[in-house]
Amino acid sequence: MQTDSSFTFVLFGGTGDLSMRKILPALFEAHRAGGMLAASGKIVAVARHVSDRAGYLEWVNEHVKPHVSKNGVDEAAWASFLQRIEFAKIDLGNPEDFVLLRDAIKDLPGIRVFYLATGPSLFVPICHALASVGLNENARIVLEKPLGYDLKSSNAINDAVGEIFAEEQIYRIDHYLGKEPVQNLLALRFGNALFEPLWRREWVESIQITIAEELGVEARGDFYDNTGALRDMVQNHLLQLLSIVAMEPPHSMDSDSVRDEKLRVLRALKPIDPDEIGKVAVRGQYHAGVIRGTSVPAYATEPGVKPDSTTETFVALKVEIENWRWAGVPFFLRTGKRLADRVAEIVVNFRAVPHSALGASALRAGANRLVIRLQPNETIRLYCLAKQPGEGMNLASVHLDLAFDRFFREGQMEAYQRLLLDVINGRLALFVRRDEQEAAWRWVEPILNEWAASHKPPKPYAAGTWGPAAASAMLAQHGTCWLEEEN
Known part of the structure; x- marks a missing residue:
């Protein structure tokens, strides 16, 4: 470049x-x-x-x-x-x-x-x-980020900045959009005839998007206690990744074509009924635990955090998109601090074959799956079934692996490097437009308001685990589980 x-x-x-x-x-x-x-x-x-x-x-x-x-x-x-x-x-x-x-x-x-x-x-x-x-x-x-605390404050900042700079001068950065596998997701979908016919409700059973952190709030306790995981991660990073996964093919890769399609996804998100929030939204807060052999303190004892804090450090959501491509397909979003591992990934679970002459293993959920790993190792892995060597027709899961550091000799570009070069060169496609941001806040706000009004504390989970059991139970109701729970 x-x-x-x-x-x-x-x-x-x-x-x-x-x-x-x-x-x-x-x-x-x-x-x-x-x-x-x-x-x-x-x-x-x-x-x-x-x-x-x-x-x-x-x-x-x-x-x-x-x-x-x-x-x-x-x-x-x-x-x-x-x-x-x-x-x-x-x-x-x-x-x-x-x-x-x-x-x-x-x-x-x-x-x-x-x-x-x-x-x-x-x-x-x-x-x-x-x-x-x-x-x-x-x-x-x-x-x-964060650009505001809610829709009203976000609009106030955007209004004030918009009086001084035109929209095409404003670059709202979300570094997840600059990650190499996210760029490759676009290439995978829109550069290959193989996936596009499958990328729809008829062939996709469910999609998971996870951003998990081993770290706690570190020195940001005062900031985080007034923010929480829903504002800090869901409203921006997770909903942006969702829009990339679910968007329609853009007319071209120019900035407004891409962002127009992302906006359509955000506007098609099914509004969450306040009475249903308990069924489709789980919030948690980490307690003391052990991560990789080291004891770590509870969130409420972190510097800058109020001892009686009800701020969530974990969120899991079931999301639906009300359009022809995705109607009826559940999207499960998850993020949290002090979890068992540091990982960011997108998991596309394809439907099982309708009938198998090869035995029950061909009918199991997740037999065909695409896993896009954003961190720590950036890879794209396609899982399918193959015959095991030997007698009989015994099937085993195998995978096709695109590990960027092995396939491409030149070093990968870090997300911030790509995004800063895009700013300098005037490329807006990987930056969040104001109407995208407003649509994300508008969808998230009812959850924030209901949690604030209910006065119910977040569900506890031990540091070093994958969050509250309720997050797993939410997926179990739909006959599925988080990727790490399969083994």
């Missing part, structure tokens, strides 16, 4: 955790690859915790370098990358400081990208301050 697009990348929150772990490492990898970033492109970090550029580069050496290049750092590439970085010491609470920013970047080339790696409470003040000094022209702005 070569580019001549010159740019000035302004990073607000330049000393923050996201900048250190994800954004600057991604930009370094693009720089190190050669040709992905224009030679004239500059990175301007904005922060107030260091005094000058020399101090900031020391900070970057200490906090960013450990997160780059798994096989070691190319010191020559690292040194040349640091030459791209400039620094502006700015107090985001003082609009007059943005004059200093304007002066610092006025002679730098190309499109201006403003990346807001800050809390959402600063999005609107930063946008107003940028506009006050004329920096909203020839610019793109990147907004991190």
Whole structure:
């Protein structure tokens, strides 16, 4: 992916955790690859915790370098990358400081990208301050999640930002959309005649989408306790993955064609009746347990968390899509912290054959299955039945495996690297449009409201397990189970 697009990348929150772990490492990898970033492109970090550029580069050496290049750092590439970085010491609470920013970047080339790696409470003040000094022209702005606390607050932020930047200037980032297997899901579906006839209610029995984490809330207890898993993961990541899996073939891969089809899926989600929420939505909270031999504390004892907190750290949902392709097919969504493993995957369970002359094993659920693993190992695996060697017609499950790191010699591009290059080059297809975001909030809100009104505590689960038993019971009612429970 070569580019001549010159740019000035302004990073607000330049000393923050996201900048250190994800954004600057991604930009370094693009720089190190050669040709992905224009030679004239500059990175301007904005922060107030260091005094000058020399101090900031020391900070970057200490906090960013450990997160780059798994096989070691190319010191020559690292040194040349640091030459791209400039620094502006700015107090985001003082609009007059943005004059200093304007002066610092006025002679730098190309499109201006403003990346807001800050809390959402600063999005609107930063946008107003940028506009006050004329920096909203020839610019793109990147907004991190969470974008609001509910539909009303999300609309308030979008309204305010939309007064300053046009929709085509706004890049609402969801890093799961940049992952290689998600891109390959699009290629698998729309580049091969093999799957499209099967990708519908007549042949698909159920679909599972899981994002599981071993980690707890870490140092984000105060933030997380006011957010919860439904807002933090379902409203954005899980519903975006659902829309990619279920969307109709777009007219083309341009940004609006793709996002139009995703929006149709989100608008077709069957509204959840408040009286039915207990049957189709499970929320849980982790208690003390053991993960990989290490004891971990209960959520309620984590720093920053209220001892009597009823915030959910686990959500499982049964979702239906009311359209011709998917009517009657259950989609099971699941996410949680302190679970048994770190995994993100999409599981498409195809229906069993209608009649088997080969024995009962050919009729079992899950005999034909597609598993798209997003993390930690990015793979696509197709399961089918084959005859075991020897006498008799004994069937066994086998799989066809696309492991990207073995099949493709060139290294995979990390999600943030792909998305940052898309921002610089003006490609919007992998970013969330406002109407998509509104549709997701509108569907999620009744669940949030019912949970808040019921005052029922989340169901407990021990850290190191796969969540509350009620999540398994929900699938059992439909004659199926989570993938890891089959063995």
